[in-house]
Amino acid sequence: MDSPTPDSVPADELLRLDRQVCFAVHGAARAFDAVYRPLLRELGLTYPQYLVMLALWEHGTLTVKELGLALRLDSGTLSPLLKRLEGAGFVRRERDRRDERSVTVSPTAAGERLREHALGVPREILAATGMDGEGLAEMRASLARLTAALDAVAPGGR
Amino acid sequence: MDSPTPDSVPADELLRLDRQVCFAVHGAARAFDAVYRPLLRELGLTYPQYLVMLALWEHGTLTVKELGLALRLDSGTLSPLLKRLEGAGFVRRERDRRDERSVTVSPTAAGERLREHALGVPREILAATGMDGEGLAEMRASLARLTAALDAVAPGGR
DNA sequence: TTACATTGAGTTGTACGCAACCGATTGAGA
DNA sequence: TCTCAATCGGTTGCGTACAACTCAATGTAA
Numbered sequence A, B: 001m002d003s004p005t006p007d008s009v010p011a012d013e014l015l016r017l018d019r020q021v022c023f024a025v026h027g028a029a030r031a032f033d034a035v036y037r038p039l040l041r042e043l044g045l046t047y048p049q050y051l052v053m054l055a056l057w058e059h060g061t062l063t064v065k066e067l068g069l070a071l072r073l074d075s076g077t078l079s080p081l082l083k084r085l086e087g088a089g090f091v092r093r094e095r096d097r098r099d100e101r102s103v104t105v106s107p108t109a110a111g112e113r114l115r116e117h118a119l120g121v122p123r124e125i126l127a128a129t130g131m132d133g134e135g136l137a138e139m140r141a142s143l144a145r146l147t148a149a150l151d152a153v154a155p156g157g158r
Numbered sequence C: 001t002t003a004c005a006t007t008g009a010g011t012t013g014t015a016c017g018c019a020a021c022c023g024a025t026t027g028a029g030a
Numbered sequence D: 001t002c003t004c005a006a007t008c009g010g011t012t013g014c015g016t017a018c019a020a021c022t023c024a025a026t027g028t029a030a
Helices: A011-041 A047-059 A064-071 A075-087 A109-118 A121-129 A133-153 B011-041 B047-059 B064-071 B075-087 B109-118 B121-129 B133-153
Strands: A091-095 A103-107 B091-095 B103-107
Touching: A011 A047, A011 A121, A011 B011, A011 B047, A011 B121, A011 B133, A047 A064, A047 A075, A047 A091, A047 A103, A047 A109, A047 B011, A064 A075, A064 A103, A075 A091, A103 A109, A121 B011, A121 B133, A133 B011, A133 B121, A133 B133, B011 B047, B011 B121, B047 B064, B047 B075, B047 B091, B047 B103, B047 B109, B064 B075, B064 B103, B075 B091, B103 B109
Parallel strands: none
Antiparallel strands: A091 A103, B091 B103
16 A cells, blocks of 8 residues: 655655654644643643543543543553542542453542533634634544554554 | 634534544644654654754754754753753754853764664655645645644744 | 843753553453 | 453653743843
8 A cells, every 4th residue: 555655756855844744733733732721721631631521521431441542542641640630639530340450530520510611611722723613624634534544554542 | 813713603512622623633743653753763763853853954053042943842842852862972062152051953973874864764754644745735734824823822932 | 340131051840642561350262 | 160361550761841940141221
């Protein structure tokens, strides 16, 4: 499954081009972070913690494994993150009695209350992008295709 | 300068949508990392270190300040990173005699030799994206517009 | 020239993200 | 049943990234 690589372009040239592509993706990711940070700071969350809360608000209870699949994070990232969320009082962790290997994660009452304060975040983010729903959907689709192609090469997902 | 935010869409809905947008960007960035990692591992570089070397191969010598502007990284990230590159023997750091506050960074002979080994990387990345130059250029432009809009809200860049 | 603000690197502390590994639990085959 | 592989969560170590701070060097205004 080879791809269209113009062999006419000198590798020298590509040493600049390839940077711009991946560089643009990383730049956008960090620009997003910079917009999210002050908003989430008021909630006492970081962006990855916010993602976890979004998943829990939607599903109620998830195992660490399920969270990892949903957010593409492994236990090395999730374990300390969840410990901090638990320390902040937003989340409760308990061993699944039917499978003692699993740990279920659920929002506490404080975690549910936090949801109300988070409702305003998405609209501010949307406004900050300066794009409409259509443009964002299109970009999301493009990024999904790109990510899928990259994933096919490097197994990435956990 | 308000943006088109459809107030008809319930915030509830947005709590899922907004995740997908920013989430897709982060996902693509991490998928890129996963493809770069094994390639750069053979060179003894991480991706941010690779970016520094790209900049130095292109410009020969840069100050820490200039590197920070080019890569959007602050001294808190660059200082230890450059120290590791220096420890690996790819880079030389010296105080600028005309302005003792500045530190200039230059590739060593080993750093220059590394460039030859890095020439193959971009083509492999390009192939992994499964996209042609046109598609990538278009995506890059979209991401640049998005990043610019986000930067206007959160000063981000250092 | 002397205060004072500014600039440029560096350091510290916190939080991801990944690789590599560990221990306990569970499942599956001989 | 008994052994062994697979699964799940956790920990450690390393390398970013950012905020907040320090310190030396430089620029500027009185």
